[in-house]
Each structure stands twice: as structure tokens, then as C-alpha cells.
Amino acid sequence: MDEPHPVRIAYLGPVGTFTEEALIEFMGTRNYNGLPRPTIEDVLCDVAAGNCDYGFVPIENSIEGTVTPALDALIFRFRLHIYAEFILPVRQQLIATKGAKLEDIGAVYSYAHALAQVGRFLRDQLPKAELHHTDSTAEAVRIVADTKTKSIAAIGPRRAAELYGLDVLIADIDDHAANSTRFLLLNNDTIPQPTGHDKTSIVCFQVEDRPGSLLSILAEIASRGISLTKLESRPTKTGIGIYCFAIDFEGHIADQSVQEVISDLNRYLGHVKFLGSYPTFNDRHARPEPQPTPDPLISELLGQIEATPTH
Numbered sequence: 110m111d112e113p114h115p116v117r118i119a120y121l122g123p124v125g126t127f128t129e130e131a132l133i134e135f136m137g138t139r140n141y142n143g144l145p146r147p148t149i150e151d152v153l154c155d156v157a158a159g160n161c162d163y164g165f166v167p168i169e170n171s172i173e174g175t176v177t178p179a180l181d182a183l184i185f186r187f188r189l190h191i192y193a194e195f196i197l198p199v200r201q202q203l204i205a206t207k208g209a210k211l212e213d214i215g216a217v218y219s220y221a222h223a224l225a226q227v228g229r230f231l232r233d234q235l236p237k238a239e240l241h242h243t244d245s246t247a248e249a250v251r252i253v254a255d256t257k258t259k260s261i262a263a264i265g266p267r268r269a270a271e272l273y274g275l276d277v278l279i280a281d282i283d284d285h286a287a288n289s290t291r292f293l294l295l296n297n298d299t300i301p302q303p304t305g306h307d308k309t310s311i312v313c314f315q316v317e318d319r320p321g322s323l324l325s326i327l328a329e330i331a332s333r334g335i336s337l338t339k340l341e342s343r344p345t346k347t348g349i350g351i352y353c354f355a356i357d358f359e360g361h362i363a364d365q366s367v368q369e370v371i372s373d374l375n376r377y378l379g380h381v382k383f384l385g386s387y388p389t390f391n392d393r394h395a396r397p398e399p400q401p402t403p404d405p406l407i408s409e410l411l412g413q414i415e416a417t418p419t420h
Contacts, residue, residue: 219242
């Protein structure tokens with residue numbers, strides 16, 4: 110009998126990013142093919158097109174907050190489901206060509222979130238350096254390796270420095286020692302089975318602006334004894350002051366209370382987008398499988414409560 114093919118997982122590349130490091134830790138000994146992609150958008154496009162089984166992207170940093178390109182893409186562009194989450198402690202390094210010294214550095218390259226995570230270090234140690242944004246931390250390290258000049262440096266992971274044969278000029282330069290990043294494993298239409306320690310993510314859109322709208326949303330959740338774990342507003346890009354709310358709360362779509370919350374919010378608001386139900390990181394990881402198959406009962410539930418197509 111033929112063995113199933115390894116799980117295909119697209120992730121934010123190139124090789125050497127924190128996303129790849131997180132994916133390696135998340136998957137452990139499980140068999141998979143990692144497919145590096147240059148941008149978060151490319152990862153999500155691959156998943157939506159069926160070119161891979163899953164996508165793996167950063168969604169939130171403990172210092173800088175939400176990775177808005179990822180969240181906005183999930184809200185407004187793609188209809189994907191969160192299958193699992195993973196949290197990686199992050200340690201940023203100042204990376205340069207061999208023999209470079211701090212006083213040589215006139216420009217620093219990195220992903221925008223990474224530069225922000227070391228803002229105090231840059232102000233104190235490299236106040237005159239020009240800052241350049243790249244699509245990923247590993248891309249920044251590659252630029253330094255390609256230019257072979259001592260006048261530029263990158264902010265990124267130690268693994269990337271090793272892969273490109275560069276030196277860590279100064280290690281662990283994060284402004285906060287507890288720096289960590291949350292990642293999401295995404296797929297097209299499969300929801301993992303409930304574990305008893307799950308989280309559900311939704312987006313609430315307002316068809317019209319009503320006084321106390323947010324309070325009503327929160328009341329629907331609280332009245333059923335469900336704990337809210339995250340709330341964030343995002344502009345809908347349709348006008349000034351028009352927002353939607355991205356919400357995470359405890360529970361699984363298979364739970365009656367969660368079904369009632371989403372169904373009632375959908376009737377009240379006119380549009381609720383379901384992003385997924387998945388195990389909390391502190392419990393255990395959902396195990397990605399090749400060619401994930403939707404559970405027909407969960408699919409039926411989604412068909413009953415999901416709203417109209419994405420805005």
C-alpha cells in the first residue's frame with residue numbers, strides 16, 4: 110500500500126526565518142515538506158489555490174502586537190481556517206559580515222516587526238544607521254551576505270546567520286527579554302476535532318453603526334460563560350471610523366454555546382466570519398495530516414451559521 114505523501118506546508122521564507130524555526134519546532138519528528146514563500150500573501154495564495162496542504166505564518170508578536178498583513182488578509186481576502194497555533198520565543202541578533210565592527214555599520218535591514226522589537230537598541234547603539242524594511246528577517250540576512258560589505262547589518266535569527274556564513278555581531282538585542290511570536294497553521298476547509306481546550310476565532314462586521322454595538326457583542330459571549338481571550342478592531346477600508354472586530358474566545362464550534370454565540374451575532378450584526386476552532390497552544394498541537402478531510406458534521410454546522418461571502 111502506498112504511503113501518504115508528506116504534509117506540504119508553505120511558510121514565510123526564505124530559509125532561515127523565525128517562521129521556519131517555529132515550523133521546525135512545531136512539526137518535531139512529523140514528516141512534512143516545507144515550502145518557503147517570499148511573502149505572507151504568497152503563502153496564503155498557495156493554500157487557497159490548493160498548491161499545499163497548509164500555510165504557516167506569523168500573526169502576533171508580544172511586543173509589537175498583530176502582524177497586520179496576515180490578519181487583514183484572513184479577514185478581507187481569503188476564506189481559510191486556522192488549524193493550530195504555535196508560540197515561539199524570539200531572540201533577535203545583529204548580524205554582519207565577518208570582521209565587521211559596530212562602528213562600521215551605516216545601514217540596518219530587517220522585517221518591520223523585527224526592527225521595532227529592537228528599537229531601543231538601534232537608538233542607543235546605531236542612532237545614525239539607515240533602516241531598511243525587507244519581506245522577512247532571513248531576506249535581510251541574505252542581502253548582507255550578497256553585498257559582502259561591512260557597512261550594512263541585518264536583524265534576524267541566529268540560524269540565518271549560520272546558513273549564510275555571517276557573524277552575530279551582538280547577540281540577543283531584543284528590547285524585552287520575553288519577546289515571543291504567535292504563528293498560525295492554516296488550511297482551506299478542515300477544522301480539527303475538539304480537544305476540550307480549544308479556541309475559536311471570528312470576525313464581527315457591522316452592517317450599520319449602532320450605539321453599544323461592541324458591548325452587545327461582548328455581552329453575547331459573556332452571557333454564555335465563555336472567556337474572551339483577544340479583541341482587536343480593524344478598519345474595514347470602506348470609510349473613516351468603520352471598523353470590524355477580530356475576536357478570539359474559548360471553546361470549539363462543536364460546542365453548543367459557541368454555535369449559539371456565532372448564530373446570534375450573525376443575526377444581530379448581519380455578518381460574522383468564522384476563522385477557525387483549534388487547540389490552544391498550552392494544551393497540545395493539532396496534528397496536520399496530508400490532504401486534510403473536512404468533518405461532515407462540523408461542515409454542516411458551519412453551513413448553518415456562516416454568513417454571506419467575505420466583504
